Amino acid sequence: MLILNTDLEKLVIIPTYNEKENITSILHAIFNLNEGFHILVIDDGSPDGTAQIVKDLLPKFSGQLFIEERTGKLGLGTAYIHGFKWAISRNYQFIFEIDADFSHNPKDLPRLYHACKHQGADVAIGSRYTKGGGVVNWPKNRIALSKGASLYTRMITWMPVKDPTAGFVCYKKEVLETINLDEIRFVGYAFQIEMKFAAWKLGFKIKEVPIIFQDRTYGTSKMNKGIVKEGILGVLKLRWHSLFTNYRKRVKNSEQLTAGAKEKEAGEVLAETK
Ligand SMILES: Nc1nc2c(ncn2[C@@H]2O[C@H](COP(=O)(O)OP(=O)(O)OP(=O)(O)O)[C@@H](O)[C@H]2O)c(=O)[nH]1
Ligand SMILES: [Mg+2]
Numbered sequence: 001m002l003i004l005n006t007d008l009e010k011l012v013i014i015p016t017y018n019e020k021e022n023i024t025s026i027l028h029a030i031f032n033l034n035e036g037f038h039i040l041v042i043d044d045g046s047p048d049g050t051a052q053i054v055k056d057l058l059p060k061f062s063g064q065l066f067i068e069e070r071t072g073k074l075g076l077g078t079a080y081i082h083g084f085k086w087a088i089s090r091n092y093q094f095i096f097e098i099d100a101d102f103s104h105n106p107k108d109l110p111r112l113y114h115a116c117k118h119q120g121a122d123v124a125i126g127s128r129y130t131k132g133g134g135v136v137n138w139p140k141n142r143i144a145l146s147k148g149a150s151l152y153t154r155m156i157t158w159m160p161v162k163d164p165t166a167g168f169v170c171y172k173k174e175v176l177e178t179i180n181l182d183e184i185r186f187v188g189y190a191f192q193i194e195m196k197f198a199a200w201k202l203g204f205k206i207k208e209v210p211i212i213f214q215d216r217t218y219g220t221s222k223m224n225k226g227i228v229k230e231g232i233l234g235v236l237k238l239r240w241h242s243l244f245t246n247y248r249k250r251v252k253n254s255e256q257l258t259a260g261a262k263e264k265e266a267g268e269v270l271a272e273t274k
Pocket of ligand 2: 099101103216221
């Protein structure tokens with residue numbers, strides 16, 4: 001594995017499972033921003049050949065596009081953990097999560113970056129439920145599930161984040177280095193919730209940037225009952241651990257303690273700015 005020592009700036013991680021209808025367009029949409037985003041695709045052996053499509057594009061986007069292939073569908077959470085470690089080892093300063101299915105508009109990536117780079121955020125969340133955010137085209141039952149999950153998470157954890165299940169996020173490298181990624185074990189919604197919860201508990205500043213979320217037009221959803229169940233139980237587990245065990249200690253990376261986060265109390269959620 002080649003490890004570069006120079007500081008690289010922005011890496012967008014896209015986890016994929018059967019996204020052949022979306023992958024080419026999402027890669028082009030991000031590169032066409034011309035904002036210097038690099039992209040790492042984490043493909044879990046998609047039977048529809050998503051990985052091959054990416055590999056065919058590698059020469060065209062040499063030095064900006066990368067792929068990591070895993071052998072089976074191991075889940076969104078572990079795909080991101082794999083990508084986070086990859087990004088840290090190459091010294092990327094800002095690391096983004098985005099879905100492949102255009103539910104998140106790539107044009108919003110620079111706004112998430114701006115929040116972290118210039119507005120004091122350590123974590124910027126592309127938020128559907130903050131002022132100015134929204135959801136279009138989603139079936140009513142999905143909106144109800146998502147809003148219900150947000151409310152439930154807030155009630156149980158007291159984390160003041162309006163869209164805790166959001167999968168459109170920018171993390172400063174320091175956040176991902178400080179969290180012990182091996183202790184994050186959830187896979188679906190619960191993974192997204194736990195990453196934010198861990199960052200907040202470790203004292204990092206979170207900012208919600210309003211975005212409009214769209215239902216996917218192409219390909220199929222990988223959402224299932226197991227993911228919902230994991231979310232419901234996972235949130236309870238987080239609360240339990242934070243009340244009765246030393247959650248901060250468990251989730252903090254003991255090898256890479258950063259002075260800044262070391263003694264902080266729970267982080268703040270920054271006020272919305274235009
Ligand atoms: N590598 C990898 N990627 C996955 C896995 N499951 C889902 N993904 C990807 O994660 C992203 C989000 O998955 P979606 O199926 O869109 O899940 P969702 O957004 O909760 O569901 P919908 O809103 O119904 O689309 C997409 O880019 C998927 O291809 C997985 O097990 N491994
Ligand atoms: Mg989706």
